[in-house]
Amino acid sequence: xxxxxxxxxxxxxxxxxxxxxxxxxxxxxxxxxAFEPGELIMEHIGDAYEWHVATFGDFHLSxxxxxxxxxxxxxxxxxxxxxLHHGEQEFEGFKISESENYKGKLVEIIGGEEVRPWDxxxxxxxxxLLFSVCLISFIxxxxxxxxxNNKGKAPHGFFNALEIVVLFVRxxxxxxxxxxxxxxxxxxxxxxxxxxxxxxxxxxLIPILPxxxxxxxxxxxxxxxxxxVFVITTINGKKEYWLDIFxxxxxxxxxxxxxxxxxxxxxxxxxxxxxxxxxxxxxITAGHIIALGFFSLIFLFGAKSVGAGYGVSTVSIxxxxxxxxxxxxxxxxxxxxxxxxxxxxxxxxxxEEHEEKPAVN
Numbered sequence: 001x002x003x004x005x006x007x008x009x010x011x012x013x014x015x016x017x018x019x020x021x022x023x024x025x026x027x028x029x030x031x032x033x034a035f036e037p038g039e040l041i042m043e044h045i046g047d048a049y050e051w052h053v054a055t056f057g058d059f060h061l062s063x064x065x066x067x068x069x070x071x072x073x074x075x076x077x078x079x080x081x082x083x084l085h086h087g088e089q090e091f092e093g094f095k096i097s098e099s100e101n102y103k104g105k106l107v108e109i110i111g112g113e114e115v116r117p118w119d120x121x122x123x124x125x126x127x128x129l130l131f132s133v134c135l136i137s138f139i140x141x142x143x144x145x146x147x148x149n150n151k152g153k154a155p156h157g158f159f160n161a162l163e164i165v166v167l168f169v170r171x172x173x174x175x176x177x178x179x180x181x182x183x184x185x186x187x188x189x190x191x192x193x194x195x196x197x198x199x200x201x202x203x204x205l206i207p208i209l210p211x212x213x214x215x216x217x218x219x220x221x222x223x224x225x226x227x228x229v230f231v232i233t234t235i236n237g238k239k240e241y242w243l244d245i246f247x248x249x250x251x252x253x254x255x256x257x258x259x260x261x262x263x264x265x266x267x268x269x270x271x272x273x274x275x276x277x278x279x280x281x282x283x284i285t286a287g288h289i290i291a292l293g294f295f296s297l298i299f300l301f302g303a304k305s306v307g308a309g310y311g312v313s314t315v316s317i318x319x320x321x322x323x324x325x326x327x328x329x330x331x332x333x334x335x336x337x338x339x340x341x342x343x344x345x346x347x348x349x350x351x352e353e354h355e356e357k358p359a360v361n
Contacts, residue, residue, distance in 0.1 A: 250289065
């Protein structure tokens with residue numbers, strides 16, 4: 001009951017605060033821009049050169065991040081994103097573009113034109129990625145030391161829960177798809193990619209620093225993960241794997257002749273990692289968009305009418321709580337699916353002639 005009371009109080013405070021903001025929107029001057037839910041959503045799921053925390057009137061509370069750019073004309077520049085004043089000012093000839101071509105990107109103004117420099121900046125997603133890597137390393141180093149200091153004893157607490165997940169990845173993903181021999185070979189990658197995706201998914205659900213970044217909802221990140229799977233599969237492909245692509249057994253000879261079946265199989269080599277990339281990116285991004293869409297309804301209806309704002313706010317908060325609970329499940333499922341499909345692709349590459357190759361649905 002105490003938890004229910006606290007949750008109810010939090011919801012009432014949150015709704016009241018948001019309705020107050022929405023009501024203030026109606027009293028602003030007519031020349032100010034109306035609330036745009038699309039801009040809000042894209043701002044939150046996109047990358048940025050600073051980590052925005054909150055806004056209090058005209059004051060923006062944010063964590064400035066280092067901008068590192070190399071201009072072919074002026075050389076290397078390293079400065080804090082706070083010098084850009086939230087994208088409203090230039091610094092050393094650089095600014096955050098608002099043009100259609102480079103919107104949200106750091107550009108250099110040369111001769112009145114925007115030129116994109118070599119950009120190595122530590123953006124919000126990069127910072128969140130580095131944080132998650134440090135967090136994962138810290139957790140498993142502590143786990144290793146715990147087991148070394150408690151040999152023969154069953155783990156408890158957090159390490160007990162972590163061991164369950166580790167054994168699940170080992171037994172139900174790696175060994176189930178690859179067998180023990182090949183499962184142990186690919187275990188480091190499978191274990192790393194599972195926890196990398198899972199922990200970044202969880203951090204993305206936390207609304208405050210160091211959470212809230214859309215790392216696994218960034219297609220560049222999912223592209224790199226899928227590229228690792230493609231390279232590992234290609235390098236470890238055995239003779240039987242390549243024969244199944246270029247000259248599969250049990251297939252009529254006229255289908256084996258190029259460019260019919262071989263072209264389809266070669267295309268499949270590339271579509272498999274593309275599916276991995278898009279599946280993870282789309283599912284994680286969709287969850288954030290839906291949650292932000294419900295929040296946007298509060299401001300849209302609250303700006304029109306206080307009564308409508310109260311009614312919609314209650315429904316929006318309830319749906320958002322439901323979506324957040326669902327996203328916890330999705331965070332695990334997407335890590336599981338990516339790791340499982342990766343292990344299946346590996347097993348197809350290393351399977352011997354006498355071994356049965358797993359089917360991919």
